[in-house]
Amino acid sequence: QSVLTQPPSVSGAPGQRLTISCTGSSSSFGAVYDFHWYQHLPGGAPKLLIYGNSNRPSGVPARFSASRSGTSASLAITGLQADDEGDYYCQSYDGSHWVFGGGTKVTVL
């Protein structure tokens, strides 16, 4: 079964820059199908943050950016704010099934 691997947690002080990695086990990830990112804040529904490796839906601040390199992707948050605290997930498709990464908990110190 295809897997997307993320670090369990990252933390930073307000104003800092954080990055979250997402490494795919299948050659379909990235090479064939794009990566996408979601923000899941406590008590809410997941929200699409980035689609197509690096595109922000309207309304998502430019502080959030992402990129792809081969079968891996990364999400960057610049100017970290207290309300960025929550879980972040990468997601892709392996040709048969849709897959989420394990999630990364972002803590604002």
Add this chain to the structure above:
Amino acid sequence: EVRLVQSGAEVKKSGESLKISCSVSGYGFTSYRIGWVRQVPGKGLEWMAMISPSDSDSNYSPSFQGHVIVSADKSANSASLQWGSLEASDTAIYFCARLRIVGNRHYFDSWGQGTLVTVSS
């Protein structure tokens, strides 16, 4: 405005059956697939199943195949997720989400608010 509204929280016992729903509005129901995603308390998101409302074609994660069934009712603009026999390990929040496919981009662009299912043994 695209909206996915899910049915309310459920409390069940092991062995009981359950069907939860996801009602959509603001777009053509048959134009997009609907996926179901599980979040066990304290754990991450897991894709469970997908249904195409236009023809009811479905696809399941191997982890959930045989344990749940997804369906769609075109007349009600609603998708459903059902269990024939719940287990305590099914305790989780279940989200429905609209799948957007643009070329090689498969992503969930709108989400329901989630349905909490609690199963006691």
